[in-house]
Amino acid sequence: MKTVKTLLTVSALAVTLSAASANDTNKTQVAPKAQPTKSAHEQISKPACNDVVTKGLTYVYVEEGTELSLKDGTIVYSGTPLKATKDGSYEINGFIGKDKTKLYATKNLNLLFAQSKNIKADGEKGTLIVKINKDDTEANCEESWASSADMFYDKCTKCHAAKVVGDHTMLEWEGLYGSMKSFAKPTKDEDALISRFLKAFAKDGILKEAE
Numbered sequence: 553m554k555t556v557k558t559l560l561t562v563s564a565l566a567v568t569l570s571a572a573s574a575n576d577t578n579k580t581q582v583a584p585k586a587q588p589t590k591s592a593h594e595q596i597s598k599p600a601c602n603d604v605v606t607k608g609l610t611y612v613y614v615e616e617g618t619e620l621s622l623k624d625g626t627i628v629y630s631g632t633p634l635k636a637t638k639d640g641s642y643e644i645n646g647f648i649g650k651d652k653t654k655l656y657a658t659k660n661l662n663l664l665f666a667q668s669k670n671i672k673a674d675g676e677k678g679t680l681i682v683k684i685n686k687d688d689t690e691a692n693c694e695e696s697w698a699s700s701a702d703m704f705y706d707k708c709t710k711c712h713a714a715k716v717v718g719d720h721t722m723l724e725w726e727g728l729y730g731s732m733k734s735f736a737k738p739t740k741d742e743d744a745l746i747s748r749f750l751k752a753f754a755k756d757g758i759l760k761e762a763e
């Protein structure tokens with residue numbers, strides 16, 4: 553009798569063990585299924601600039617933050633498109649704010665390109681000539697916006713998949729981002745990077761990829 557009881561216990565233990573290892577196998581099979589989401593995320597983690605719009609331009613490149621201060625007091629913002637002039641300076645074209653010291657990307661005065669006393673106004677449009685070190689420029693549009701894009705994907709994919717930036721206008725993003733900010737809790741610098749990224753690549757942004 554005693555022997556039989558021992559045998560039963562051992563076989564019960566064996567069943568438990570094999571069930572446990574079957575469970576382990578299940579787990580390792582489930583894990584790779586979650587992978588595609590991550591690699592899809594990585595594929596889209598660099599924004600694509602509209603080649604037509606960006607042809608022949610170079611961009612303000614700021615290593616940290618979004619502002620580049622120049623000697624004459626002018627501030628230019630990361631990712632701003634620059635047109636090289638013959639004498640080695642750069643021209644920034646945009647729309648001018650009421651006080652004539654701010655140059656914006658589009659007519660709705662939503663995305664800031666530069667702040668300066670030297671903007672030449674022509675109606676609602678404005679032109680600014682700046683001298684910028686080559687180190688502070690980047691010929692590749694995507695590269696110049698990469699840190700903003702990274703910040704967006706880092707802060708804005710924690711709860712849901714990345715939303716398509718080009719699905720919303722600049723104004724829509726102002727509202728949407730405004731309400732998501734309380735979730736994402738960006739610092740001031742992170743906030744500037746994300747908000748510039750959303751506006752630049754919005755449906756009516758300057759860099760939205762051609763469809």
Ligand code: HEC
Nearest residue numbers: 704707708709710711712715728729732733735736737746
């Ligand atoms: C703490 C979680 C959380 C974070 C972080 C977060 N969101 Fe959301 N977001 C939500 C929830 C919940 C919804 C509503 C459900 C949905 O649409 O997925 C939502 C919805 C949205 C929508 C759709 C809203 C609509 O009305 O169509 C957009 C766009 C969006 N988020 C953008 C962002 C952006 C940009 C960021 C980064 C600044 C961000 N989210 C960060 C939780 C979050």
